[in-house]
Amino acid sequence: xxxxxxxxxxxxxxxxxxxxxxxxxxxxxxxxxxxxxxxxxxxxxxxxxxxxxxxxxxxxxxxxxxxxxxxxxxxxxxxxxxxxxxxxxxxxxxxxxxxxxxxxxxxxxxxxxxxxx
Amino acid sequence: xxxxxxxxxxxxxxxxxxxxxxxxxxxxxxxxxxxxxxxxxxxxxxxxxxxxxxxxxxxxxxxxxxxxxxxxxxxxxxxxxxxxxxxxxxxxxxxxxxxxxxxxxxxxxxx
Numbered sequence: 001x002x003x004x005x006x007x008x009x010x011x012x013x014x015x016x017x018x019x020x021x022x023x024x025x026x027x028x029x030x031x032x033x034x035x036x037x038x039x040x041x042x043x044x045x046x047x048x049x050x051x052x053x054x055x056x057x058x059x060x061x062x063x064x065x066x067x068x069x070x071x072x073x074x075x076x077x078x079x080x081x082x083x084x085x086x087x088x089x090x091x092x093x094x095x096x097x098x099x100x101x102x103x104x105x106x107x108x109x110x111x112x113x114x115x116x117x
Numbered sequence: 118x119x120x121x122x123x124x125x126x127x128x129x130x131x132x133x134x135x136x137x138x139x140x141x142x143x144x145x146x147x148x149x150x151x152x153x154x155x156x157x158x159x160x161x162x163x164x165x166x167x168x169x170x171x172x173x174x175x176x177x178x179x180x181x182x183x184x185x186x187x188x189x190x191x192x193x194x195x196x197x198x199x200x201x202x203x204x205x206x207x208x209x210x211x212x213x214x215x216x217x218x219x220x221x222x223x224x225x226x227x228x
Binding site: 032036042043044045046049093095104105106107108109110111113 | 153214215220
């Protein structure tokens, strides 16, 4: 149980275009989903927290107008990178938390590698 | 702001050795601490989760300890194997907040 999927697993896009990444909890209800970013040879950095039905909360330094997050259902959150630029190239990983668990364990998706040319 | 530090940054040992990876965090008000494994170009594999009320967790050859008051955790790997080669990440959770990750320990087990 507690499986999280991401789609696509990798994507290449041209500078100036937008890219949407989906994060799904397959066998549990995720009241909260988190989006992380990992640059090469760096650790994961939290970008934003999204609660189902609410606006996302962004970490300091993350542009909310550039990284649009939607969490419209208990099993799906999307991250849209708008007007992507080469510096947005990174590994994006989502995680989801099950409302039934009292200990706040997060389950991670396999990640999406974005390359902007 | 929570900061997580992992030592060493890299480690290379012969197969069969027991080894210890270290993690320290600055704010002891955590809900849990989690150890992950990440293979090159891949996502995260959760290894062990320790709740703030717990002192240690074990899974197979892995044992993780938590000393919340001193802000430290260790991951002990027994009888290391080449398949254990990966980057090991420590992350601490603040309850409803996301996780704060360390930069990881890049581990190489020599056959």
